[in-house]
Amino acid sequence: MSGSQPPWRFQPLGDSALMIELGTGIDPGLNARVHALAARLDHAGLPGIADRVPAYASLCLHYDPLAWDYATLVERLRPLLEAEAGAPCPGRELTVPVCYGGEFGPDLAALATHCGLSESEVIARHSAGAYPVYFLGFAPGFPYLGGLDPALAMPRRAQPRPRVPAGSVAIGGAQTGIYPQATPGGWQLVGRTPWRLFDPARQPPCRILPGDRLRFRAIGLEEFQALAEQEDRA
Amino acid sequence: MIRVEQAGLGTRIEDAGRPGWQHLGIATGGAMDPHAARAANALVGNEPGVALLEIPLAGPVLSFERGLWLALTGADLSPELDGRAVDGWRPLWCPAGSRLRFGRPSWGCRAYLAVSGGLDLPEVLGSRATDERAGIGGLEGRTLRAGDVLKSLPARLPPPEAPERPWQPDWGLAWREIYGVGEAWRLQLIPGEAWDGLEAAGQAALLDGSFRVAARADRMGLCLDGPALRLRETRERLSAGVAPGCLQLPPSGLPILLGAACQTTGGYPLLGRVASQDRPRWAQARPGDALAFELGDVATAQSAWRREERLWQMQKAELCRRYPYQR
Structure with a gap:
């Protein structure tokens, strides 16, 4: 076998989906290539593809087997992959307002103790980070974020909460995330954003999109309430 | 009303x-x-x-x-x-x-x-x-x-x-022919990346109908009961797209067949995915029913799907001729 293996791999996912794997790790640069590929695919406007689902290192295409057979689709996709070099990641820079601590972040104190930091140090570190949105999954609008400061890592709660309010900003293991909807959850809650992350009446229905890059901005209760009212009016 | x-x-x-x-x-x-x-x-x-x-x-x-x-x-x-x-x-x-x-x-x-x-x-x-x-x-x-x-x-x-x-x-x-008959629901499985990593006994158990639908079976997925399956080497799957019909292997060793309401991504090793043509069968399988997988391939499954679609279009055309005065 020659040493010029293409940096991608096709893999069927049954008879109506296929995976394009661009690598094997969790890495912002690799993930940016996934989103760039998704954008090129959208631009190409191939018929018979219902969904293209980005993840850490792959793009999953759900296609209609009446429109495509696997081999033909792979041949059609190859030029899109070969055109890859230098394509920019289409994501946006978003600053998410977060009201840390208090009733919105009931685990902030425990997290500070666990990490050997003061609460304000935790807030400073969390809102200093830059977080790539690797993909959305698990629930509508739930962002899988990279970039958490390793000093802020903390295991999940032994007892998950039966109800975590929508907008909760949380840390679970070495990851941070935002709960788009009220749901049971085991992550450590450090704050809450007034942003509505999932709203089916809006277009697009999710506020944060795959490939975006997030920062968190600490806000006070008053600003939280003002922004929450704006969200209700929007 | x-x-x-x-x-x-x-x-x-x-x-x-x-x-x-x-x-x-x-x-x-x-x-x-x-x-x-x-x-x-x-x-x-x-x-x-x-x-x-x-x-x-x-x-x-x-x-x-x-x-x-x-x-x-x-x-x-x-x-x-x-x-x-x-x-x-x-x-x-x-x-x-x-x-x-x-x-x-x-x-x-x-x-x-x-x-x-x-x-x-x-x-x-x-x-x-x-x-x-x-x-x-x-x-x-x-x-x-x-x-x-x-x-x-x-x-x-x-x-x-x-x-x-x-x-x-x-x-x-x-x-009746959509669903097939027999003691077990027969499902063509298009192998995924973890299939070859399965021990031979585990592959045999999936193919010979040793797995049954567990009580925990809903639209998210059908948990299967049977001999716990082991992979020769534990390899995590980096979270990636999944779909209805995917057969995942969580750490318990008991596979899950993903249903219509499954999540969009998943990180368990993927044993394979059931052919689209056989979806009605697992959709109708009840807790306690046996499932017997048969290894399939993409090209065969896709041509079977096209054949079935043509057959359905013919059945539907026949049906339309029956309606007395369709509006």
Whole structure:
């Protein structure tokens, strides 16, 4: 076998989906290539593809087997992959307002103790980070974020909460995330954003999109309430 | 107007699902058994993908304020209209004031009830399918409750000659061959990246019907009971796209067959995915039923799917010729 293996791999996912794997790790640069590929695919406007689902290192295409057979689709996709070099990641820079601590972040104190930091140090570190949105999954609008400061890592709660309010900003293991909807959850809650992350009446229905890059901005209760009212009016 | 007198266990509104949003973490969902759902719609003159009821095992009690055409397909849950047994896979005229109930589930797991014209509900993100996780579709994103009222759109078929009496024509759809017969549900599995890593005994157990649907089986997925499976080397799958029919292997060693409402991404090792053609079979498998996988390949599965689609188009054309005065 020659040493010029293409940096991608096709893999069927049954008879109506296929995976394009661009690598094997969790890495912002690799993930940016996934989103760039998704954008090129959208631009190409191939018929018979219902969904293209980005993840850490792959793009999953759900296609209609009446429109495509696997081999033909792979041949059609190859030029899109070969055109890859230098394509920019289409994501946006978003600053998410977060009201840390208090009733919105009931685990902030425990997290500070666990990490050997003061609460304000935790807030400073969390809102200093830059977080790539690797993909959305698990629930509508739930962002899988990279970039958490390793000093802020903390295991999940032994007892998950039966109800975590929508907008909760949380840390679970070495990851941070935002709960788009009220749901049971085991992550450590450090704050809450007034942003509505999932709203089916809006277009697009999710506020944060795959490939975006997030920062968190600490806000006070008053600003939280003002922004929450704006969200209700929007 | 359809009155829900008793809701049954998890009766819900479905359609062909909500494709196009999976990149936002929104599941496609839709009918677990799309074949039965489109057959029910076709029997009452509806377009495919019109909203209907999906009824798992324990059916509701429904009363009809005005006469309407409906069709029941999928599982046989012993339906009775005003106390008299009625047939599935044939149109059924329900006169004004009649009441439909279900009895013993005698075959399969999910029945579909289509009303001529379809259920009148708002579309959310392009679909009326119920998605509890997102809280959207159907009736406010939930299953039916006693006291709910469902409206239907104008019927696609005219009433029969004697609309005051229940009536079924003598034609319908042949359906047994979709599901196959035998002691186990036979499912073609297109192998995934973890299949070759499975120990030989584990592969054999999946192929010889040693796995049964566990009690924990719902639209998210069917947990399977059998000998715990082990991979020769533990390799995590980096979270990536998954789909209905995927056979995942969680650390317990007991595989999960993902259902219509599965998440959009998953990180368990992937043993394979069941061919689209066989989806009606696992959709109708009940807790306790045995599943026997057969290794398939993409090209064969895709040509079988195309053949089946052609066959269905012919059946549907035949059906359309039967409708007396379709509007």
